[in-house]
Amino acid sequence: MACAVHGEYILINDEKGKKMYKLSIFAGAVAGVMIAGAAQNTFAHTRLNVPAATEGTRSINYVVIGHACGEDKRVLGTSVVFPNGLDSTILVDGAPHTGPVTDFLTNYGNNAQLLFDRSVFEASDEITDSNGNVVGFWAGGGAGVPNHLNALIPMRLTAARIEPTSCAQSVKVSVSIANICELTGVDGFGEGVVDLWTHNNIGSSYDRVSETDDGPASFTISRDVASNPLPENCGEGVAVEIRPSAAQLDRDMPIRINGQQVWPQP
Template sequence: MLSSTSFKKLALCSMTTAILAASQSGFAHTRLQTSTILEGTRVYNNVVIGHGCHNATTNSNSNPVMGTSVVFPDSTATVTSKPAGAAADVAPTAAGSVTDWLEGAGEGYSKKVYSKDVFSAEAQKTNSLGNAVGFWTGGGSLPGIGYTGLFPFKTDAVSIKPESCAKTVTFVVPISDVCELTPVSGFSDENVNMWTPTVGSNFDGIGLHGENSPATLKVVRNTTGTPATLTSAEVKANPLPASCGEGLDITITPTAEQINRDMPAIDNGVQVWPVQ
């Protein structure tokens, strides 16, 4: 059982989100270790926390992280498309539902890998269908600077519908790094880094570090079959139908309703964060 006193604090990047977003790989934003995967493959991965919350006294990100909460979009998510390889300033268009693009249920593909290496408690989150929709882990103190925190999970094979024109499918994965337990009304750069999309949820974190800068997981269509890196088993090619041209880049973003439901950390029926 977690208590408020078992938790400590987090901190902020001194550089702006905009600067970091332009070259995220070299910086310390919270991201997935492997952010691009091939369809049809199971991948072991990590949430990577690069820094803590802002400490006003030291003007650094030295407030330690005491927990992190992750949401994977479920099949209720908002789906948009762009022409494959379109520039960032090309506006996305509405593109139906998740299962228009992905085989199966379109959710439940992510599972926590059990680990207490960093924090002492963790739990999977499931939706009403029993499908995994994320996880949280907390209880402890990840130093805000000087270390990187890794939180293991895996994704099961995600397969793109052969008849669809999807060339890539990108899941938006909101993550909250918590440095101090507060209610939603008390969120600040001193107590949480909010790597979330701006969708109108309680966790938009407007003005906070990470605002509208969520982690992502891009699934790439296997148009050519077995890749050179996989030799043990043949992987069937999934070519784009000829009528698709260059194809589409699909983005799957969890709704505000899902984020409000699935972002809170609930330990044995008790909501630990945000404080209610």
């Protein structure tokens, strides 16, 4: 069988003779471009591969790096921080909540564990608090990730259980991520240097410069209403969000190796 293109038709020669099929090549090409564009835009931001889970479940998840800091840049490393739940900001249906995270989650903390993998970066490690609980992780070194490719950083992620007496229908955890394309100090941050997938209004050195607060990745924990139904006085329930504090980001976002800070450069 052989084929040749004639305008908007494809002429196919087979054993039964010549047959001409109108395949609308232009429409197909446009569709192909749209599909490719949609695939690229799916991970244009740095996000979690699986952004939601039912409470109490554990799975392998990934931080998906969607691009570098510019066409001629490579991602040299990344730093990922989860709210520690201690001095975090808690919002309930958008309004500040003054109580602890345990008002809504029974086992929050130490829910993410980095998985060892050198397929993207040469080195990596977990970021821990003073009690040894994992609050994030970093990875870096090697050739870096080209701007036009995606990269996956693997971890094991557990969805904490929702407090049975609370009215929480869901709990969204904001995940702060910095993709590093040049090694500088904080005063050198800017376009082409580091992509900050963080809140724009926390007040830390790592706040994203943006008119809209669309930076952080998120992991949303949904209530298992079959085994953990809402209390009768809760109606349809509330949406809870946990954000990191400025103090935590300034403390936990830097990358340290053997106690020495390598990014941002001191």
